Amino acid sequence: MRRLLAIVLGFSFLAASAFVYGESAPKGEKGPAMRVTRMQAAGVVTEISAALLIIERKVMEQVERMEFVLEKPAAKIKAGDKVKVSYITRDGKNIATKVTADIPQKAIKKGNPGESKTVPGGLKPAGK
């Protein structure tokens, strides 16, 4: 009878653990909808100073010069570098929030970003 009680208690513990685990489901620190949406552009740096970054961007044979106000100096970036700029627009100005060198990833050798899987063949867009 004592053993039976031990088994019942064991299962109760399991059930309680499952409950606690269920209750502690992943919760984000901040709602994703509340986060600011940043745009991202890539191009070659033509001019850079502590407060200003000018890149030359080429899309579909259309070359365009874009100016960004730097929130903080991008010390490692110099003219001629290929960069990616995350930015927002404020008062009609592009404010660069993040400037990173656009180096091919083969050279960076980052960790495994996650295994990609081919989308199942039968899958069709919801609207079609």
Place this chain on the structure above:
Amino acid sequence: MTVRLRLMIVTALGLALTMALWGWIQLRALDKLLIEQQLKRLYDVAETVNTYYQHFPTIRGLTALDTTLKDHVQSDGRMARIDIFSVAGGDVDYVAGAGRVFYEWSESPLVEVAKNVKPAYLKIQTEVGPALGLMYTSGWGEKVGRKVVVCVIVFSRANAEILSKAQYLLMSSSGGLLLVIMLILAFSYRWIIDWPLKVIIEAIDQFHAGKYTQRIPMVRPIRQKDEWGQLAFHFNTMAEEIEQVLARNRELNRQLEQRVQEATHNVVQLQKQVDQMQQLTALGYLTANLAHDLGTPLHSIAGLAGLLLERAEGWPPDVARKLELIIQQTQRLNTTIQNVRRATRLPEPHFEVISIPELFGDTLSLVEPQLQRANITVSLHTEPNIPLLYADRDRLQTALFNLIQNGLEAMPRGGALALSAYTVPERHALALSVKDSGCGISPTVMERVCEPFFSTHQDEGMRGLGLSIVQDIVKIHGGQVEIKSLPEEGSEIILYFPMVDLSGEQAGQS
């Protein structure tokens, strides 16, 4: 650990394993369904963006492209990010993008997608939670050899929550179900296994403790048709048989005890008979000597008194009377002596037809325990078709008993005793031989062994009559005794009995 508990543990483990596997399959299926649902939506978005980019009027300025992507992301709270890449071979160029989170796409899957023109997806962990990303291409590119790949990421936190809830529900419901099943099993196993087993074990314990009439009751919880019923039936049958065997054993023991008592009684009787014969023989020798020693002077006295009485003249009458009295008293004494001799004489022999193997068998069965105790092995040899013997059974048994006793005394550390019977045609006799492997008889002793009261033993008791009694018995039967012995090589005593034509006797008996 009881059988019930072991069964419960095995069942619990089996159920838990099955439920875990089943739950895992369920969760995987649910996850797949949720991903498929999200992928459909991602597919829509990616196709829309691709079409937009395909027809984007660059004249509006590239900022317009960024703003459109930003607006598209902001229009849906679950949207995390949209990026456009232009891929040519292994060369990947970033075109534009917008997003709530930062994510650096790996180039190799982009190249693969562009190469195969097959969309692919991957699970991503962003800084605000889990997400699902789709890499899509329609095969279109700005230039020949280039292909545009649109990457869309949506937050899949809701999916994770659904999965987590489902997992919780599965685990809690499985746990509860398992608990209920275990409780049901605990009671059912108790009913089906514990109770009947307890009844059977109790019955077996009582049987083992000596209650041989104990049986397993064929009532609830033991049902006649199930395995418990069969077990109980077999046990009861076995118990019945054991009880019968025990009863038979008790009966056999009783009979054996009776036979032992009878055999003991026979031995005691024979011993008494031998003792009586020894006493009578001893008394016979004494009275014979007494009669001889007293009879001679008495005869002389009576003769002399008679002679004196014959001289009648000259004797005063009272003297003659006294002489007559002396003669009368000596005659009376003589008669008394003869009466004593008659009284101490051995009883008349009772002759009958005897089978020698039977005689050997009966005699040996009486002394067998003594021989076993003395570690003496006995061998019996009887000539086939040996004739019957016409003799006094008791006396012959006494003679054999005496010879066996002598053999026993001659082999204090054990040995071999051989009894044999055979015909001796040259003597026209039947020979009964008793041979031992004892110490033998020295030549000096050999001359006197048949003398009454001669014994090599110094202890008290009626000694030295065994062989003389044997000799007397054989003499009564008209036979002879032969003793063969060498010191340390054993002795053989052969009794020869004359062969008698028993055809008339046998015919009379039949």
